[in-house]
Amino acid sequence: MEPSLDIDPSVLSLVAELVGTAVFAASGASAAVGKRLDLFGVVVIGVICALGGGAIRDLLIDAKPLVLTDWRYPLVALVASLFVFRFHPALSRMRPMMLVLDAAGLALFTVVGTVKGLDFGFAVYAACIVGVLSGIGGGILRDVLVQEIPAVLREDFYAMAALIGAVIVGIGARWESVIGHWTLSLIAIATIFVVRLVAIRYRWEAPKPKF
Amino acid sequence: MEPSLDIDPSVLSLVAELVGTAVFAASGASAAVGKRLDLFGVVVIGVICALGGGAIRDLLIDAKPLVLTDWRYPLVALVASLFVFRFHPALSRMRPMMLVLDAAGLALFTVVGTVKGLDFGFAVYAACIVGVLSGIGGGILRDVLVQEIPAVLREDFYAMAALIGAVIVGIGARWESVIGHWTLSLIAIATIFVVRLVAIRYRWEAPKPKF
Amino acid sequence: MEPSLDIDPSVLSLVAELVGTAVFAASGASAAVGKRLDLFGVVVIGVICALGGGAIRDLLIDAKPLVLTDWRYPLVALVASLFVFRFHPALSRMRPMMLVLDAAGLALFTVVGTVKGLDFGFAVYAACIVGVLSGIGGGILRDVLVQEIPAVLREDFYAMAALIGAVIVGIGARWESVIGHWTLSLIAIATIFVVRLVAIRYRWEAPKPKF
16 A cells, blocks of 8 residues: 555655654643643753653663754754743644544544554564553653643543554464555554544443542 | 582672562552552562662673573562562551561662772772662662652662662772671671661651751 | 873863762762761762763763773762761751752753763754753752652752753854864853752742743
8 A cells, every 4th residue: 555655655654753742842832831841841841751751762772862863853852842842822712633643642642652562572562662662751750840640640541542553463473464554554544543533532430448 | 608508709799689589579569559559560660660770780781681691580570570560469467577578678789889890990989889870770660650759769778778888888898808808798787687677676767958 | 271281181081970979879879878877878878879870871872881880980979978978967067059050060060971972973952951961960860769759850050050051052162173172162061050059049030830
């Protein structure tokens, strides 16, 4: 299928990652605005939230941190944070859209992280761990810095949605020659995205401990 | 001595580490249950608490993170977390036992970390730092995530017990050919374990700053 | 100019870094004393605050962590923490001096980190990120551990002062053969130091988000 699109797949991949970076930066900057931090605080939290998941991933698999080898990532994170700083009242009226974008960022980062883990020769289960940490790591850093219990630990089906997608990539990789790399990635991204949105919409709840 | 046991030492080492992993996962999961997190939150905290100390150790000494190369560690952490989620009321009546197990986990992880630091060619003082961080790292991550000041900073003789054991391994390594690797490790593990339990039992207190 | 001083530049660099280490350890220990932690808590926070920024830097650029290869760093951090534990009432009357020392630590660590990033072959923008994280990383870890929103996110012109100095090093490196490595470093260190102190003195404030 890909050849018929006549688009270089690596461009698609880059665009997907940059969109995820912008979305996570916006999410971090929004949290910082909510804590009444000033311009610098908003930018620092936005950038760490956008780039932290990928940095954790690259440290674990011993890759050069992407943020230090490609200037487009910090630039996009910076611009998205400044954008939120300036336009946050309008954005707060678009909270549903932010949730959709955040689900997209989670889906993109998890799948990219899992693929990168496999590419670096790790076992399927290990690549899944790396992928899930890529997807949820930035948000965990954001919440630790603004002194909240990480949302990923409170929001049902956040880490779980990421795990489902990572497992699809990990298991599917065995039949990648049949399915095709991009089809597989798209299926996994779509699954995380849909599971996350359905979980929000229908307020799926994970079991709580009984007392 | 070891040959007379007729047990492969690496099996002993593996069992010790897996017990430590299970104990720390249970400790993290218990903290998460106390914060009324749901199933996913309990599992994420349990796994991070169990595997975080080792991950910090491996990043510092530039080893491949054990959690990504041996599936038994995340599996044990997962199972222990689920076990706590299901049976926590019974476990909370066993709090003394949990303290004993936690002391065992601290002892095992600290000694394993120090030995690994020496094996990777670091100086004695550096291996001790690596060992102490292995022992206390998981608990620090747990407390930061559930928004508590880390217990290791509040509980007297926690980091100190670990440091004593790490120093025994580090200094003793010079006479390892005489003492034997396993005897030395067992002495250090027992020392941390006993110091920690005696400190709890007799409420040893470190000096507080004077105001 | 350097030869006329007849001092080995690497000695100057070492002294600068050790002063920065002591200052940040004192800053961490002071925060821990304020939280009424005991002796061990004060030492652990002091050491992590002093060595955390450098450890983050070395993990990102894949260098051996300096704290594990040179025993002088942890020793200085330990001694400075113990000193604060013992003499903190006198020190609290010297809060203005602590702010000056902290500004000096920020300046020294940021410039050393940026230079190390360039030495490891990273692009200018990446070396600046590494340098700023070296300067602010220890303080972030300190505040996360004692459960405060990191001061760097609240204090105006803290991260910004570091960034200005890092950029001076990064841009100036092109003309290093003309300016000289030490002159360039000193200009950057002085700039961070002065900007930070002026910002404190005149209460420079960064813009806040509008609500």
